[in-house]
Amino acid sequence: xxxxxxxxxxxxxxxxxxxxxxxxxxxxxxxxxxxxxxxxxxxxxxxxxxxxxxxxxxxxxxxxxxxxxxxxxxxxxxxxxxxxxxxxxxxxxxxxxxxxxxxxxxxxxxxxxxxxxxxxxxxxxxxxxxxxxxxxxxxxxxxxxxxxxxxxxxxxxxxxxxxxxxxxxxxxxxxxxxxxxxxxxxxxxxxxxxxxxxxxxxxxxxxxxxxxxxxxxxxxxxxxxxxxxxxxxxxxxxxxxxxxxxxxxxxxxxxxxxxxxxxxxxxxxxxxxxxxxxxxx
Amino acid sequence: xxxxxxxxxxxxxxxxxxxxxxxxxxxxxxxxxxxxxxxxxxxxxxxxxxxxxxxxxxxxxxxxxxxxxxxxxxxxxxxxxxxxxxxxxxxxxxxxxxxxxxxxxxxxxxxxxxxxxxxxxxxxxxxxxxxxxxxxxxxxxxxxxxxxxxxxxxxxxxxxxxxxxxxxxxxxxxxxxxxxxxxxxxxxxxxxxxxxxxxxxxxxxxxxxxxxxxxxxxxxxxxxxxxxxxxxxxxxxxxxxxxxxxxxxxxxxxxxxxxxxxxxxxxxxxxxxxxxxxx
Numbered sequence: 419x420x421x422x423x424x425x426x427x428x429x430x431x432x433x434x435x436x437x438x439x440x441x442x443x444x445x446x447x448x449x450x451x452x453x454x455x456x457x458x459x460x461x462x463x464x465x466x467x468x469x470x471x472x473x474x475x476x477x478x479x480x481x482x483x484x485x486x487x488x489x490x491x492x493x494x495x496x497x498x499x500x501x502x503x504x505x506x507x508x509x510x511x512x513x514x515x516x517x518x519x520x521x522x523x524x525x526x527x528x529x530x531x532x533x534x535x536x537x538x539x540x541x542x543x544x545x546x547x548x549x550x551x552x553x554x555x556x557x558x559x560x561x562x563x564x565x566x567x568x569x570x571x572x573x574x575x576x577x578x579x580x581x582x583x584x585x586x587x588x589x590x591x592x593x594x595x596x597x598x599x600x601x602x603x604x605x606x607x608x609x610x611x612x613x614x615x616x617x618x619x620x621x622x623x624x625x626x627x628x629x630x631x632x633x634x635x636x637x638x639x640x641x642x643x644x645x646x647x648x649x650x651x652x653x654x655x656x657x658x659x660x661x662x663x664x665x666x667x668x669x670x671x672x673x674x675x676x677x678x679x680x681x682x683x684x685x686x687x688x689x690x691x692x693x694x695x696x697x698x699x
Numbered sequence: 700x701x702x703x704x705x706x707x708x709x710x711x712x713x714x715x716x717x718x719x720x721x722x723x724x725x726x727x728x729x730x731x732x733x734x735x736x737x738x739x740x741x742x743x744x745x746x747x748x749x750x751x752x753x754x755x756x757x758x759x760x761x762x763x764x765x766x767x768x769x770x771x772x773x774x775x776x777x778x779x780x781x782x783x784x785x786x787x788x789x790x791x792x793x794x795x796x797x798x799x800x801x802x803x804x805x806x807x808x809x810x811x812x813x814x815x816x817x818x819x820x821x822x823x824x825x826x827x828x829x830x831x832x833x834x835x836x837x838x839x840x841x842x843x844x845x846x847x848x849x850x851x852x853x854x855x856x857x858x859x860x861x862x863x864x865x866x867x868x869x870x871x872x873x874x875x876x877x878x879x880x881x882x883x884x885x886x887x888x889x890x891x892x893x894x895x896x897x898x899x900x901x902x903x904x905x906x907x908x909x910x911x912x913x914x915x916x917x918x919x920x921x922x923x924x925x926x927x928x929x930x931x932x933x934x935x936x937x938x939x940x941x942x943x944x945x946x947x948x949x950x951x952x953x954x955x956x957x958x959x960x961x962x963x964x965x966x967x968x969x970x971x972x973x974x975x976x977x978x
Contacts, residue, residue, distance in 0.1 A: 536850030
């Protein structure tokens with residue numbers, strides 16, 4: 419797995435800044451008092467259990483939720499004045515896979531926002547093919563989106579997010595519902611893009627498989643619990659507060675591994691049976 | 700073969716049928732993909748109320764029916780928003796049937812209408828008046844202009860409304876524009892197709908075309924072409940069979956749909972047999 423070098427962040431302004439933001443839907447806050455700075459060139463994972471408000475944080479940046487208190491700033495300016503294009507990859511489960519649309523048509527949408535001319539220009543088409551080529555799916559351009567594997571489907575929506583050349587790419591659970599090989603491919607690809615200068619933010623609930631491989635992890639459960647490199651934030655205390663479950667953290671040769679700890683009653687039961695050596699971990 | 704074209708009323712109906720066919724074929728694609736078939740069905744019925752009331756009050760028929768349809772849509776929205784226990788489909792059922800019932804009640808109470816309301820219910824070639832040709836032409840041109848100029852944004856909105864908004868597509872504005880487009884389509888198609896048949900004319904070309912292609916661009920063109928064919932062929936046959944034009948347009952469409960259904964099954968089977976990937 420590639421790891422980007424730490425970026426020098428001195429006297430630059432953050433790309434994204436949340437200042438004590440409380441946001442949600444229909445009068446009900448989903449996250450409260452979130453403060454977060456994302457700097458250009460970073461690769462950040464938002465980690466938390468389902469329902470913790472990970473997607474809400476992404477939506478706050480995209481202007482898709484109500485901000486009740488606090489501020490969301492894009493390049494130092496309020497949301498309404500956003501000029502910067504942001505690439506967004508939704509969760510694959512939210513896509514209507516029966517919709518009559520080809521791979522090429524999906525990727526072209528990434529350039530559609532203010533086009534009055536219905537047909538794509540030659541330059542736009544070329545741009546789409548370059549992007550598909552780069553992601554290794556150019557031969558699938560005329561296929562229907564259902565006729566693809568999970569990894570290919572993820573790449574199609576990544577291509578749509580990248581085609582307008584955004585500085586910031588947001589991905590909602592890009593590794594859920596795909597197999598291990600695809601997951602590693604996707605993470606590798608994202609690291610490459612990050613090395614080429616893109617700022618990347620993704621949400622995940624997978625600690626070992628995803629979050630542990632990112633340079634910076636923000637633990638969220640309705641508010642920010644911790645923020646920093648995995649080695650720093652992966653402590654039983656922080657993960658326990660994030661997931662509301664007891665966790666065991668194992669450091670092994672520079673690797674951090676997190677496991678769920680059997681609940682107290684079960685442990686005692688095992689100890690009584692003499693089958694479990696509680697001192698081993 | 701060409702005998703019906705000697706009659707002015709038939710030529711008029713035939714032109715309107717072709718235009719209504721294109722219009723319904725194109726608008727129907729969005730109706731089907733946005734899962735709005737039932738609201739289209741309901742609104743077309745509700746408009747009978749508006750049409751009859753506007754006649755009684757000596758008000759322009761098109762304006763009356765459109766305003767009535769628009770108000771019905773607003774009412775449905777209000778009910779769903781303020782009484783959460785009532786689902787959208789049930790609210791559509793109440794409001795649109797009430798409008799339809801009011802229209803039928805007035806028609807059956809006063810039987811002295813010169814306007815052919817039976818045509819509005821069941822669809823009739825003879826119900827097409829000269830001014831209807833202009834209304835349908837204007838509506839078809841407007842619809843074509845809207846569909847072409849908003850093509851990419853409307854596709855984004857239809858496929859993925861949430862992400863479309865993030866990418867700066869004016870979703871609320873396009874939603875309202877589409878609602879007006881749908882209402883206009885229903886109003887100008889009413890006389891030829893009849894409100895009871897309208898949703899068929901709207902939905903059948905789109906679902907038939909859907910069985911034949913997986914690309915949105917091709918679907919739109921194909922659905923417009925199938926709609927035109929259904930309209931022209933249905934109207935032409937209705938002259939010889941002496942069957943209501945609305946019913947005929949829907950029946951011709953149904954035959955094409957069955958053929959497309961069988962063909963798509965056959966294609967899948969042949970594909971597997973020959974080891975060719977069909978999708």
